[in-house]
Amino acid sequence: MSVRIDGDPGGAGSTTRIRLFDLARPSRQHILGYILLAPAVLMVILIIAYPLFISFDLSLQDVKLPRIGETRKPFTFKNYQKLFNSSEFWMTCWVTVKLVSAVTAGSVIIGVSTALLVNHRFRGRTVARIAMALPWAVPEVIAVVIFAWIFDSSFGLMSWLFIKLGLTDQMIAWVSTPGPAFWALTVTMVWKGFPFVSIMTLAGLQSIPPDYYAAARVDGANALQRFRWITIPCLMPVLGVTLVLVMLWVFRDFSIIKVLTEGGPLKTTQTLSIMTYDQAFGFFKFGYASAVGIVTLVICVLASLAMIGRQSRAMY
């Protein structure tokens, strides 16, 4: 296929024909852009935007089990009113905040320290790096199987360890006692979540130019000072984004909580995400569940915008 260039100095005016759909012309190239974007736009509308609209619509109706195409129930704020007046909702918010903070703190502390550790030069460093982030590759449901057995109430390893250490004198029913259930859940989620922090931190560490450290050494900075004034500031942007991504992950997680504790005992491990699901598929209150889900989404978006603010582009 030959490409004709407009305004070709060798050609007479009559030979520069403008072909309407000649996508090679720079002025027409954006058309190709739209064509390439079309499938994505279509998919996003079909599987994300439209369902989202249905959710929003459901949350404003008094419906149990909806059927698409059925005549719409009358418009009402009932679900939201009920939601904000229910003590369960506020308790669930509190559990969510606690879980998000505990898991994020744990994952960041362990993730950053393991990254700093394997960032040293030593033999077998590559193997150590791969092994350190291995939990990332274990599917969530499988991680739960492992930890459910470790935290088992009759023959679990964790209770045995606690007895050995003299912290308790009997087996603990981890998953079915309110306080311990929360910590069992936190440990499981941190184990699954810290490798991501570790991987991101390591990438951040490696993008720090070695010259910075060399220059600091020349100026007589010791290891602690180099860490405080070079490593930490250079890591901050990456860490900020990572922190938000980890928080969002905990906020939205379903499988770990559902399979490990089912939100119990006494809803002490029920996050907003679990509440949304249970209201819909446990109690078949689709309207109410949608309201919980919409509120969850709004909190997610607001929280991440507030935290990253101007840096939000970095999440792309």
Add this chain to the structure above:
Amino acid sequence: MRRSPLKSALLYGSVIGSLAVILFPVYWLFVTALSTTFELSGLPPSFWPENPQWWIFGKVWSERPIPRWLTNSAIAAIGSVVLSMFVSVLAGYALSRFRVRGGHSLGLFILTAKMLPATLLVIPLFALFSRLGMLGSLWTLIFAHSTLIIPFTTWMLKGYFDTIPRELEQAAMVDGCSPLGAMLRVILPVSAPGLAATALYAFVLSWADYAYARTFLVNAQSNWTANLGIATMRGEYTTDWNEISAAAVFVAIPIILIYLFLERYLVGGLTAGSEK
């Protein structure tokens, strides 16, 4: 700079120590699978079984529908990877190369989609699929997993295409390629590592799903995915920890293998676009 012996002992000590703690749960999964029920119901626990019962893997493989679960998971994963890669290669390329009106707002929307709780989307999708009579079919997972995957892959690929110099296409077009041809014949082959990383990442995302499978397939036992099957085994009245652990090993191994062999690519994909 050489380290003093004390420092290097300290370094190796802490690396080995933390690896031991981090990898212990994975080790414990294998040990549990290989232990007899008798060994598992006693304390103190044995950290290596006296007679490892290797046959447990064969037993679980033939007595439980593991092969079927794995096949279903693979079908759902491959299907959603193909669908979302097709869509997001085109979109990622367009967002990277062309100034498209509305491109920015599409970007913002996709960013928001990354924050969508699966438990919120699962409600309308359930209503939709039930209306279409698709509940119980693996197609539901292919579409639903794409809602999780497309936002990620589009931005990963856009970031990757941004790193490829535009001169490549320009050269191809001077040599007589159409813009589409330049993309298909020049840019895509050059981006193979990025495409592979993205596709694998998408595969891992789909394989890990539990929420959608549980909701759409619960009444269609023959279409259960691996995670759904395992979670159901855990919910049975008497949990045989060695059997469920052996089954769990089968489900975890494909992803762990992908990770071990392609760690570099996967990690590259994970961190793509999030630095700077």
